[in-house]
Amino acid sequence: MEWEVVIGLEIHAQLATRSKIFSGASTAYGAEPNTQACAVDLGLPGVLPVLNEKVVELAARFGLATHSTVARRSVFARKNYFYPDLPKGYQISQFELPIVHDGYIDIDLDDDTTRRIGITRAHLEEDAGKSLHEDFHGATGIDLNRAGTPLLEIVSEPDMRSAKEAVAYMKKIHALVRYLEICDGNMQEGSFRCDANVSVRPKGQEEFGTRTEIKNINSFRFVERAINYEVERQIDVLEAGGEIVQETRLYDADRDETRSMRSKEEANDYRYFPDPDLLPVILDDDFIEAVRKTLPELPDAKRERFMTQYSLSHRDAVILTGSREMASYFELVVEASGGEGRLAANWVTGELSGLLNREGIEIDESPVSAEHLGGLLKRIADNTISGKIAKQVFEAMCRGEGDADTVIEQKGLKQITDSGAIEKLVREVLDNNPKQVEQYRGGQEKLLGFFVGQVMKATQGKANPGEVNKILKRLLSGD
Amino acid sequence: MSLDQDTIRRIARLARLGVDESENETYARSLSDIFAFVEQLNAVDTTGIEPMAHPLDARQRLRPDEVTESNQRDKFQKIAPRVEAGLYLVPRVIE
Amino acid sequence: MHQKSLSELAAGLRAGEFTSEALTRHFLDRIERFDGELNSVVTVTADAALEAAREADRRIAAGDAGPLTGIPFLHKDIFCTDGVRTSCGSRMLDNFEAPYDATVTEKLRQAGAVMLGKTNMDEFAMGSSNETSFYGPVKNPWDTGRVPGGSSGGSAAAVAARLAPLATGTDTGGSIRQPAALCGITGIKPTYGRVSRYGMIAFASSLDQGGPFATSAADAALLLEAMSGFDPRDSTSIDRPVEDYSAALEQDLDGLVIGLPKEFFDDGLDARVRAVIDAAIEEYRRLGATVKEISLPNSGLSVPVYYVVAPAECSSNLSRMDGVRFGHRCEDPKDLDDLYTRSRGEGFGAEVKRRIMIGTYALSAGYYDAYYLKAQQIRRLIRDDFVKAFEEVDVIMGPTSPTTAFRLGEKSDDPVTMYLSDIYTIAVNLAGLPGMSIPAGLVDGLPVGLQLIGDYFAEGRLLNIAHQYQKVTDWHTRCPAGYE
Structure with a gap:
């Protein structure tokens, strides 16, 4: 049987604020345990939450960038459950009335087509703390520094049909939140993570199959692998006549498999209700328009x-x-480079990307600055050097030997464009290879390359290839 | 409206409340009485009435994004039942 | 000294007739002498009080004194007090030394008021008789076989017995007004949002509101003014200037229109209590008021609405009491579930457990719409009744409680009957309006309270209306026998 895969993602993006969503404690990463957990974050008796204005603005920015509705009225609700990293015994989240809903983004697929993925909603909520299971005499340690960190949970429609599409969607959202400067996107620190809802159904079937939720995936690679594993597992179960159990599963990257989280004794009953400590968030048109004005150029427009x-x-x-x-x-x-768009595109997607991949570094860590690369391209464009020589210069720049002009100067790589000098060299080559000249004139015109090679060899590649070609053709034709 | 002892066990479990088996019956009886009393609400037609979560129709005030709190861990952990190395300790959680 | 009004005390302090330290010692001595029987105070902070009194004396001498500087008060043990146990009447918080001050605590400290200690209360403010406290019941000074009302029973009993000239309270469904009535003193619950809830341990967040107890409206006005005001740490706090309540006291009542809701005078009302209320209304007529019968048709539903909304909120509010970061933790928990269930099972008393269970059930899957949502819809109807009424009248009056103080243990076994003792006060909390109780007479030697309900932010008007009555009557000066 042919199966169709159905995937929806829930992405948690940590919003880039200085202070927490409901308290004035710092959100800085990496502090000593519980030194950034204030009375409100600890859920001490009597404390109350007050909403950080920045999170509202950042959420609105996301909404506007994804063609979503930014709700004029949204409401915080309590999600009640007990867990040691959840100090109040409830998480403040949004349930019935999220701040952002009903939008979409278009993702770009490998075959150069795009696909529209619906965004059901994006809501604000507070993060929980962290449980440390290293041994404290058989106990678990709780660090509440992260408790109260603002999150935007972005929920997609089940619109993705393969792990690759899921990755493309996640990457697009990742790029978008960074474009919008609403999240630093740091996946190692947990600032950007996702849960995947995965199901399969026989191709052509209308209704969805039973889904499982894979929790807390924190890299693009793992999303693809986790989904692929889960899809295969579900198909195996179904083809063996089994049934999929709706459950939460964890992806184990070391074993490359998903496994069921210990089944809970009772089904979750979160007893959501509007948080009486917080009032409805009311946004007016002026606010939304002011946010719209702060939007940068978005990826699609760019x-x-x-x-x-x-x-x-x-x-x-x-x-x-x-x-x-x-x-x-x-x-x-x-x-x-002086406006060399195509050339710049070739170099950035070619040489430079190759280098970054080999080194495993990001573009903002590139050993060659944009100014230096542009300077190099300028010298290609004005014929100071050839493309081939440019690669040598690029490598030298990677090693930190200075900008393009310095390298060209020091290594004497400047192209020979003086036609008199080139003609002299060409004549030498022709004189030294009478046999080949005869063959060429006898009709073997592909020997032109041989002569070009000889000239280049004699000049260590520095002769202007256009000029060499022109002069060779003229002399060989017997003029 | 009548709540049986199984329901009491289920709610107590949800609320993580240790309730003695011997008290289940008393709770079942008093909760049944209370919900029977609450039943009278059903007689009211509330079609189209917006639930009132707050006494005042005010909007949420927003706080500037500023760090105003400093580290008070020692003070806060002085009243904690069990801490070590700055962490709150609980019986081992198995994931 | 304990029979003086606040203005007399403040004048005496300023004139150097006595010091705040002497005044503080006087009330500490009275607590020492009388509270063994009353059980109204759970923590006496004598040393800190005397230190604060000496500081107040310095301020007074320096001419830097406000109306409350050097005046002793008792603080309901629901307000967090930095470094002082804040138990909320619960075993759960018996070891909880709050690491911070509630906004109200901070304001009173800044005003120079001298905290004598913390008062007993129903556990987590859940009760109408002060019998659910972990520290045992409070006795009513008018008859120690009877309850003082609840949940702020300790504060009310202490002020009635003149153990302090002032006390704070909180009112979620009547917890200031009902004990004020049963103890024969003056108490006011302001408009929701007037007094900061920050640091006031939450019972039902959308209903809780702090307020003062005093013997008279004039004294209550001073404490309310000091407690009130916008607080940026409380999202439900109202950003609106606080009135000068004392300045408004003397306005005359000519032309005042009093609304009497017929629902407050039905069969549930004790006939002799009714007679007292009728007499008080007569007094108001003599003061120039006119009276109009009104109807609050949905107010009868306020008790069932309340017993869905308040438990729902409390079931969630009390989830933080989990034995992890503060408060009671059971011995040797074998696993996480054991830690939670045993700590909470041991830490909470029966009434708190019952309300947590009611709320948990009302919010649980499949019941939310039928109970919680329905109750919140009817809550709006109850509020709308008041809004409509205030288009016609200036103030609503009626009894605070259907009966005088009942006997200890009389209603403990029957929660629904107990809940009905708040039948006249609860609607006010659901609507978020200000409400007040003043002593209006005695039945069999037990006080009866007259309830005054005002429009939103009309606390000043209520205090004025109460003060004008107290100028022509002396019920508020009556002191229970043995405490003169």
Whole structure:
């Protein structure tokens, strides 16, 4: 039987604020345990929450960037359950009336097509603390520094049909929240993580199959692997005549498998109700318009602009707008090169990306600055060096040997463009290879490459290839 | 409206309340009485009436995003039943 | 000294007739002498009180004194007090030394008021008789075989017995007004949002409101003014200037329109209590008021609505009492569930457990709409009744409680009957309106309270109306025998 995969993602993005969502404690990462947990975060008797204005603005920014409705009225609710990292015995979240709902984003697929993924809702909530299971005489230690950190939970429609699409969606949201500067996207620190709802159904069937939820996946690679594993597992179960149990599963990256979390004795009954300590959040048009004005150019608009302004292919434009850092690096290269858009695109997606991949580093850690790369491209464009020589210069720049002009100067890589000098060299080559000249004139015109190679060899690649070709053709034709 | 002892056990469990088996019956009886008394609400037609979660129709006030709290761990943990290395300790949680 | 009004005490302090230290010692001595029987105070902070009194004396000498500087008061043990046990009447918090001050605590400290100690109360403010306290019941000074009312029973009994000139209380369903009535003193619950709830241990967040107890409206006005005001730490606090309540006291009552809801004078009302209320209304007519019968048709539903809404909120509010970060923790928990269930099972008393269970059930899957949502809808109807009534009248009056103080143990076994003792006060909390109780007479030697209900933010008007009555009557000066 042919199966169709159905995936929906719930992404938790930590909002980039200085203080917590309901208290004035710091959200800085990495502090000593419980030194950033104030009375409110600890849920001491009598304390009360007051909402941080920044989280409202950041959530609205996300809503506006995803064609969503930013709710004029949203309500905080309590989600009640007991867990040691949840100090109050309830999490303040949004339930019936989230701040953002009914939007979408378009994701770019490998075959250069796009697919629209619905965003059901994005709601504000507080994060829980952290349980440390290292041994404290058989006890678990609780650190509540993270408790009360603001999160935006972004819930998609079940619109994805493969693990690859899920990854593309997650990457797009990741790029978007960083473009919007609402989340630092740091997956190691847990600032951006996701749960995946996965089900399969026979192809053509209308209703969804039973889904499982894979919890807390914190890398793109793991999302793909976890979903693929889970899809195979579900298909195996179904094809063996079994049934999928609706449950929560954990992905174990070491074993590359998902496994059921210890089944709870009782079904969760969160007893949601509106939090009486908080009032409805009312946003007016002025507020929303003010937020709209702060929006940066968004990835899709930027991609379109790149395609027209720099005559880039869709594919290059997608890559170059994949992150805000990548896009701004690219534009700086173009500027420094004197407007060489296509050339810049080739180099950034080619040489530079290759280098970053090999080194496993991000673009903002690139050993070659955008200004230096642009300077190099400028020398290609003005024929100071050839593309081939440029690669040598690039490598030297990677090693920190200075900007392009310095490297070209020091290594004497400047292209020979003086036609008199080139003609002299060409004549030497022709004189030294009379047999080949004869063969060429006898009709074997593909020998032209051989002569070019000889000239280049004699000049260590520095002769301007266009000029060499022109002169060779002229002399060989017997003029 | 009548709540049986199983219901009492289930609610006590949800609320993590240790209730003696011997008290279950008393609670079942008094909760049944209370919910029987509450039943009279059902006689009221509330179609189209917006639930009132707050006495005043006010809107949420917003706080500037500023760090105003400093570390008071020692003071807070002085009243904690069990701490070590700055952490609150609970019986081992198995995930 | 304990029969003086606040203005007399403040004048005496300023004139150097006595010091705050002497005044403080006087009331500490009275607590020592009388409270063994009354059990109204759970923690006496004598040393800190005397230190604060000496500081107040310095302020008075320096001419830097407000109306409450150097005046002793008792604080309901629901308000957090930095470094002082804040038990909320519960074993759960018997070892809880609050690491911070409630906003109200801070305000009173700044005003120079001298805290003598913390008062007994129903556990987590859940009760109408002060019998649910972990520290044992409070006795009514008018008859120690009877309850003082609840949940602020300790504060009310202490002020009635003149153990302190002032005390704080909180009122979720009548917990200031009903004990004020049963103990023969003056108490006011202001408009929801007037007094900060920060640091006031929550019972039902959308209903809780702090307020003062005193012997007279004039004294209550001073304490209310000091407790009130906008607090940025409480999202439900109202950003609106506080009136000068004392300045408003002397306005005359000519043309005042009093509404008498017929629902407050039905069969449930004790006939002799009714006679006292009728007499008080007559007094108001003599003061120039006119009287109008009104109807609050949905007020009869306030008790069932309350017993869904308040337990629902409390079931969630009390979840933080889990034995992890503060409070009672059971011995040697074998696992996490054991830690939770045993700590909470041991820490909470029967009434608190009952309310947590009611609330948990009312919010649970499948019941939320039928109970919680329904109750919140009817709550709006109850509120709308008041809004409509205040289009026609300036103040609503009626009994505070259907009976005088009942005997200890009389209603403990029957929660529904106990809950009905708040039948006239609960609707006010559901609506968020200000309400007040003043002594209006005695039945068989037991006090009867007259309830005054005002429109939103009309605390000043209520105090004025109460004060004008107290100028022509002397019920508020009556002191239970043995405590003169």
